[in-house]
Amino acid sequence: MKSKMITILMVFSSMLISENTTIQVVNGVPSSVYNLKFENQNVINDLQYRTSSRLTDAPETSVVNVVNSENEESYGMPLNFTESGDYFVTIAGIDGNNDKPLGLYHTPMLTQEDDSDLIRVNIFNSLTDVNSIDIEINNELLFLELKFGEYRELSFMQGQQVSISIISNDDSQNYHSFDISFEDRNIDLGTIIISGSINSENDVFHADLISSDGQSTDLLDNQVVLDGTANV
Numbered sequence: 725m726k727s728k729m730i731t732i733l734m735v736f737s738s739m740l741i742s743e744n745t746t747i748q749v750v751n752g753v754p755s756s757v758y759n760l761k762f763e764n765q766n767v768i769n770d771l772q773y774r775t776s777s778r779l780t781d782a783p784e785t786s787v788v789n790v791v792n793s794e795n796e797e798s799y800g801m802p803l804n805f806t807e808s809g810d811y812f813v814t815i816a817g818i819d820g821n822n823d824k825p826l827g828l829y830h831t832p833m834l835t836q837e838d839d840s841d842l843i844r845v846n847i848f849n850s851l852t853d854v855n856s857i858d859i860e861i862n863n864e865l866l867f868l869e870l871k872f873g874e875y876r877e878l879s880f881m882q883g884q885q886v887s888i889s890i891i892s893n894d895d896s897q898n899y900h901s902f903d904i905s906f907e908d909r910n911i912d913l914g915t916i917i918i919s920g921s922i923n924s925e926n927d928v929f930h931a932d933l934i935s936s937d938g939q940s941t942d943l944l945d946n947q948v949v950l951d952g953t954a955n956v
Contacts, residue, residue, distance in 0.1 A: 745782035745808045745809060745810070746780060747780055747782050747803075747810070747812075747830070748776060749777045749780070749814075749828075750774075750777075750813070750915070751771045751773050751775060752814045752848070753773060753816060753817070753919075756773055756792065756794075756815075757773070757794060758771045758790050760788055761789040767783075768780060773919075774917070774919065774940060776940060777938060779938075782811070786802055787802055787803070788800075788801050788802075788803045788828060801826075801827050802827075809832055809833070812830060812915050812934075813829070814828070814829045814830075815827075816873060816919070817850070817852070823855075827873075829850075829873045845877070845915060846875045846876065846878070846914075847859065847915070847916040848915055848916070849872055849874055850918065850919045851918055851920065851921065851929075853922060854893065854922050856870055856893040857869075857870050857893055858891040858893050859888065859891070860888070860889040861887070861889075862886055862887055868893075878916070881906070885903065886903070886905075888901065888943075890931070899929070900944070902931055904933075904943060914933050916931060916934075916943065917930075918930075918931055919931075929944075
């Protein structure tokens, strides 16, 4: 009887979590388009590379069917949350790769701090050709070994201009840098997605800021001024 009661409580708890949980999904896999099916129903359609969905109710099941819309290949990907809330989810990785497996990588969305001048964003590494990257902010090493599939949080002051450098942890070379000016807190709570390939000569490295409302800004377009109107 006791074990049955525990099972009932666990099921009821998971239902509460799913009913009060929303997700924003970003496609971080180059040259791909995905549909996401929850309980065999298409919920997110034609999610292009470097684009985002808006907040969507999370599935009641712990496995999401992610379907490649070009070849109809379907992947059952686990998506589990420990508590209710809003989550940022990135599709990233390589099918069949043990080190960088294709999957759904999630983190709780940042919450607004009304009395603070800080602008907070996450940064996520979905690069497929290096083991990890280091992050420099204004020539200061801030993050060491940001691994594939990992999120970390950045904080900036409103009005601050920053230069972000992406450095390969494999050989310590500075591969890409971009400048951002944080002029408006409307872009607060976004996520910077580092995707593509860091060593490629075919211009497939990308850095995009995905805002919490689903808009995307290309951060490699010279100096980006984030003033609430720069989203493209």
